[in-house]
Amino acid sequence: MIFGFGRKKKSEDEEEEFDVDREQVLFQGAINDAEVDLSANARLAQAGLGPAKQLVTDALERRCNQLILEPKGKATAVLYFVDGIRYPGTRMPAQQGLAVIQMLKLLGGLDTKQRKKPQSGGIRAEFDSTPYELRTITLPTEAGERLTVNIRNLKESLETPDDLGFTEDLRSRIRSIAERDRGLMLACGGPYSGVTTSMFAMLQAIDVYMYTINTLGDMQGRELHNIRAFEGNEGDDFIQTIERAARAESDIMCIEPLRPNERLKEVMQVQKKMCLVSEFPARDAASGVLQLIKWVGSRQEVAQAVQCILSQKLIRVLCEKCREAYPANPKLVQRVGLPPETSVLYRPPKEPEDPALAAEYVPCRRCGGVGYYGRAGLYELLEFTDSMRELVARKGTEVADIKALARKEKMITLQQEGLRFVAEGRTSLEELQRAFRG
Ligand SMILES: [Zn+2]
DSSP states (O other): OOSOSSOOOOOTTSOOOOOTTSOOOEEEEETTOOOOOSGGGHHHHHHHHHHHHHHHHHHHHTTOSEEEEEEETTEEEEEEEETTEEEEEEEEEHHHHHHHHHHHHHHTTOOTTOOSSOEEEEEEEEETTEEEEEEEEEEEETTEEEEEEEEEESSSOOOSHHHHTOOHHHHHHHHHHHTTOSEEEEEEEOTTSOHHHHHHHHHHHSOTTTSOEEEOSOOTTOOOTTEEEOOOOTTOOHHHHHHHHHHTTOOEEEOOOOOSSHHHHHHHHHTTTSEEEEEEEOSSHHHHHHHHHHHHSOHHHHHHHEEEEEEEEEEEEEOTTTOEEEEOOHHHHHHHTOOTTOOEEEEOOOOOSSHHHHHHOOOOTTTTTSSEEEEEEEEEEEEOOHHHHHHHHSTTOOHHHHHHHHHHTTOOOHHHHHHHHHHTTSSOHHHHHHHHHO
């Protein structure tokens, strides 16, 4: 059973009852500070506020990162995402679904009369003495309007290298690369891989007391210790702004994500003057190198400009309360490349197969019976050493060649980091396989 707690079984069409005993989420206003006038929307509030609170309370109890309400004919489907994995929720009668969507739009400062155009906003909320931010996004569909709520626990910040679990080795390598004072320090990753978070963490792993670190443009609401937005002169273009920053003793500048455009040419030009930190989409660091060569159009330029590429993968961490130990098969240990002394592995608990025992089975309260609680990042840092530059500049170099040299140079790969997590009992082999399949 998954998500067995906090909810009585109800038939599909039955209206959810408002459970007075249970602590409910508190909605504390729209993020954009729009006036939310419930009395002017009394009918909507009456139909939608109770079920909206219940739905969001459920989502927060389940530690959801994302909640989606999707109208489908006579019902509205509810989908929950926990630690990046999708779980189907209940179905709501269409009328109630509509009321909940409209209610969450109203609370998030969106225009409830507008249903034909995408909108985005957000709600400040509190649950169980923890502040949350609920970002609401609507998208018109054939069957009505889909609402996505992205949930962020403001207490559980995942912003610093510490929060993200950067090893001391990774930090010291990032610090020493920053000492080169020029070139590109990049983070790459696939969609939803947390690449922006890693990029900001890399920025913070650089010694903020030794260098003046600035950012250009959007910080995405982040407040980073000792890192400030650079105030350029109005009318200056990108190159002039970077030159001005360099003169103003800025050492490192965090810039917008790299894309194959005119700006990239300018970036390649100014990286000779100061160290630039950025991100770009690519599945791993080695593929990222080839991607950049394609965009820039010159192997030599990429080989000279790039200092390092950090890539990451998020994996789910086993719930410490209910993870199950089992003896490791020595053959398997050898085959997957775990340390030979590994004698115990861990996995999520299994619901008993015997129906009598299954009836008695109480899922873990901490993780709701999922067996995992939260996620952690695996990291690999591809460093541009002299021999790596030479290889990248050479005609015909492929992803496999870059990987082979990186291994030779003792780069710790995402797979090795994943196996370390398995050996330490922090995740399961199954989860590792899932994460690397995707
Ligand atoms: Zn558990």
